[in-house]
Amino acid sequence: MNDIRQWAERFERSVLTAFRGRSGIVETMAVALLCRGHVLIEDVPGVGKTVLARAVARSIGGRFTQVQCTPDLLPADVLGVSVFNQATGAFTFREGPVVTNVLLVDEISRATPRTQSALLEAMAEGQVSIEGRSMPLPDPFLMIATESPVEAEGTFPLPEVQKDRFFLTLSLGYPDAETERELMLALRQRVHPLERIEPVASLAELRNMQERVVGVHVEPGLRHYLVELVRATRTDPRLLLGVSPRGSLALYKGAQALAAVRGREYVVPEDIHEIAEPVLRKRVLLRPEAAAKGITEDGVIRELLGSMPVPPLAQAV
Numbered sequence: 001m002n003d004i005r006q007w008a009e010r011f012e013r014s015v016l017t018a019f020r021g022r023s024g025i026v027e028t029m030a031v032a033l034l035c036r037g038h039v040l041i042e043d044v045p046g047v048g049k050t051v052l053a054r055a056v057a058r059s060i061g062g063r064f065t066q067v068q069c070t071p072d073l074l075p076a077d078v079l080g081v082s083v084f085n086q087a088t089g090a091f092t093f094r095e096g097p098v099v100t101n102v103l104l105v106d107e108i109s110r111a112t113p114r115t116q117s118a119l120l121e122a123m124a125e126g127q128v129s130i131e132g133r134s135m136p137l138p139d140p141f142l143m144i145a146t147e148s149p150v151e152a153e154g155t156f157p158l159p160e161v162q163k164d165r166f167f168l169t170l171s172l173g174y175p176d177a178e179t180e181r182e183l184m185l186a187l188r189q190r191v192h193p194l195e196r197i198e199p200v201a202s203l204a205e206l207r208n209m210q211e212r213v214v215g216v217h218v219e220p221g222l223r224h225y226l227v228e229l230v231r232a233t234r235t236d237p238r239l240l241l242g243v244s245p246r247g248s249l250a251l252y253k254g255a256q257a258l259a260a261v262r263g264r265e266y267v268v269p270e271d272i273h274e275i276a277e278p279v280l281r282k283r284v285l286l287r288p289e290a291a292a293k294g295i296t297e298d299g300v301i302r303e304l305l306g307s308m309p310v311p312p313l314a315q316a317v
Contacts, residue, residue, distance in 0.1 A: 001216070003088035004034070004209050004215035010200035018050045018193035020179045020186075021172050026279055027057055027261060028170060033206065034213045034257040037167020037227065037250065038123050038143040040158075044150060047172045053104040054194055055146045061199030061208055062101025063138070069111035071154065075118035079128050093130075098122055101138050101203070108145040109155040116162060117195075119143065123165040140206055160241065160285065162220060167250055168278040204284055209260075217266040221311030226251060232304050233284050241285035251279050259308040269310045277301050 012026045017290070019026070029052070032039050041049045057064035067078055080096035097103060098119070108116060122128050123143060127136045145166070147158070163169075175183070186193065201209075218226075227248060234242030243251075254275040259267045281297045290300075 001212075001260045001263050001265050004212070004260045007201050007205075007209065008148070008261040011059050011229065012036075014116070014197050014200050015052070015055040018049055018055040018197060020175055020183055021048055021052065025052070025172060027045060028168065028275075029095050029260075030261055031254055031275065032167050033060065033140065033142060034260065035167055035250070035253045036126075036140060036210055037253075038145070038165065038167040040169045041146045041164070042149050042169055043146070044148055047174060048108065049144075049146045049172065050104060051194065052172070053102060055197060056078045056142070056144070057102035057172065058194060058197040060101065060140070060201050061201070061203060062140070062142075064095035064102045064104070065100040066104040066106060067097050069105060069107045069109075069113055069115070071110060073111050073115050075115050077131050078115065079118055098128055099135075099137060101140060101142065103141070103143045105143060105145040109146060109147040109151075109157060111156065113156055113159070113192040114192055116156065119303075120162060120165060123162075124315075140203065140210065163282040164244055164246055166282060168254065168275075169282045170278055213257050216259050216264075218252065218256065219267070222255075222267055222269065222272070223252075225308065225311050226255070229272075229276070229304060229308060231306070232279065233280070233300075236300060236304070238287060238290040238300055239284050240287045243283045245279055245282060247283040250283075250294060251276060254279050273305055276305060 001124050008027065008030045011030050015026045015029070029039065031037075041052075043049060053066075064092055067073070076096070078093055078096050078098050080089040080099070082093045084090075105111075105119065122137060122141070126139065126141055127134050129132065129135075143150070147155075171289045230243045230251070231246040233239055236242070251272065255267045255271040258271045258275050259265070277298050282295050286295060286297060286300070
């Protein structure tokens with residue numbers, strides 16, 4: 001897995017030339033790419049969500065498109081529509097922005113439930129159904145959606161079924177003082193750092209790495225450990241909704257990809273611990289009384305991880 005580790009290092013350096021954020025965020029984005037998983041970024045405006053998405057697209061040499069969500073956005077605006085061509089006297093299909101490698105859906109909670117649900121098939125199947133026919137999307141296809149946790153007016157909260165389709169959820173956070181000073185200095189450059197980013201691997205090479213990641217070894221004891229962690233969320237009295245089987249598979253694949261990114265052909269407990277919060281945080285639902293006490297999804301996940309003994313077999317890996 002050394003070549004995957006080297007790719008991840010090049011990918012991280014490439015993205016960080018334009019995105020001034022924590023390197024751990026970029027490593028997690030690399031994990032999502034290797035798992036063919038979609039990412040939800042929940043954060044306040046102006047912290048670099050768009051720059052991150054564009055930098056990821058340029059680093060993999062893929063096509064990038066962006067959708068700015070508003071309440072009047074229609075499914076056809078995203079998926080595509082047939083338009084009448086007067087020259088030929090026939091209808092011609094015009095592809096929507098969803099036909100791309102990296103799709104940024106900005107402020108997804110501002111779109112109506114009808115438009116939000118139009119993206120479900122693209123997220124789950126890598127295809128879209130339009131006007132009675134199915135159309136495969138480019139491979140790889142990564143959707144990055146953003147939403148603000150501080151705005152409620154004029155928004156439509158994502159349903160739990162759609163949250164479960166996102167592979168992981170990230171929060172970028174505010175930059176530290178030094179990073180913010182560097183951002184100010186970057187304004188003096190005539191060329192935006194994004195324009196300097198070159199692909200660190202071809203799309204074909206990325207597809208090859210995606211196929212190989214599923215072969216990363218996971219000890220039986222660790223598989224049992226992972227399943228017990230997921231099952232614990234389903235019986236925890238603080239949670240109204242626990243992690244689904246789709247969530248347990250995402251955690252399994254995320255641990256494999258994180259191991260590969262770090263150059264290993266096997267998973268260790270630390271891989272599960274580090275990827276658990278971003279993968280599981282939107283797959284659990286707090287009871288109102290627990291939320292009123294200040295309990296958070298991340299806090300519950302961390303507590304469950306701390307309360308479960310690591311299997312002896314995994315410690316010997």
